[in-house]
Amino acid sequence: MAEIQTTTLIDDLTGKPLDAEKAHRIHFSVEGKTYRLDVDEKGADEFHAALDRFIEVSTKVAAGGASKRAAAAPRRASAGSGEQTKMREWAKANGYEVAERGRIPAAIQEAYAAAN
Template sequence: MAIKHITHLVDDLDGSVLEEGEGKQITFSVEGRAYEIDLSNRNADKFYDAVAPFVDAARSVSRTATNARRPRAARRDNDVDLGAVREWARANGHTVSDRGRVPATVLEAYSAAQS
């Protein structure tokens, strides 16, 4: 026996099932919040007609400017290799997570052991 899974793309506005190759997935944002909606070609046209006056009057904003990630803070010269600290800590009976902040007490103990 075989199991067959069938996926239907559904218009999010009226609930109609869209045929293969029909419809559009539209991504838009309002007030800094991004949205995505699947619409039939007819409803997509209605959407574009409804927002056209606002788009025509608006200024375009670069996508990269709104989605840019903040650069990571530069490591200080006195920073230590946290992977080595974690390895040392586990070997010496300390409990540390695989990611995130290493407790100051562990860093101090590591520094003292390296001196």
Template sequence: MAKQIIERLIDDLDGGDAEETVTFALDGVNYTIDLSTKNASKLRELFAPYQSAGTRLGRGAGTWRPGLAPKQGRNSRADNAAIREWATKNGHELAERGRIPVHIVEAYETAKAAPGKAPAAEVKAPVKATRRSGKRAAAAVA
């Protein structure tokens, strides 16, 4: 039995044929839209004044959320293990897995730059790692 699969891009604005998928981000949310060459040019022209006035973050910067370290300049696994070990020894509350909050990474970097002067841990609600239906979840312990 033979099967032929044809993938056709449809312009999300006017329903005609689309030649490309355009990716853009606004207010920390990434979007994709399939557009014809004509509509893609219109979109690029519309964004042009904002792009030229804005500051480029680079490709693949992803979204940024306060309290989490940005993607660029990420630590290696070995660095993360060292940060977790340091944080535990210095009274910082930290889950065993997941992203390391930016304030802990900054405290670690400060301590590494000035040995013997470990920054005091911030007082926060302890975090307890739990598993629910095969997925990781964190619950604050009150």
């Protein structure tokens, strides 16, 4: 037994069936979200007319450009081991709790820098 299935496109603006030969499928993105719109020629013209003003003054970016992560902030150069030893000794002498190894908290580094 043979079976034939058909797909009917519906105009998203009018709710009426679209002629597949004359249908316009428009893909667009706003604020990182991508949309698809199925409309007739009149609807496509209205869509493009509404956006033309904004497109003319916009900057075109590569696909996926909006979703790329921002570059990480540059890391601060760490103090040399001799400087870290002095910083730890200063911190202990001034009432700060600091581990013998590992990263020295930023608050202690800033207090040390302000005092020296």
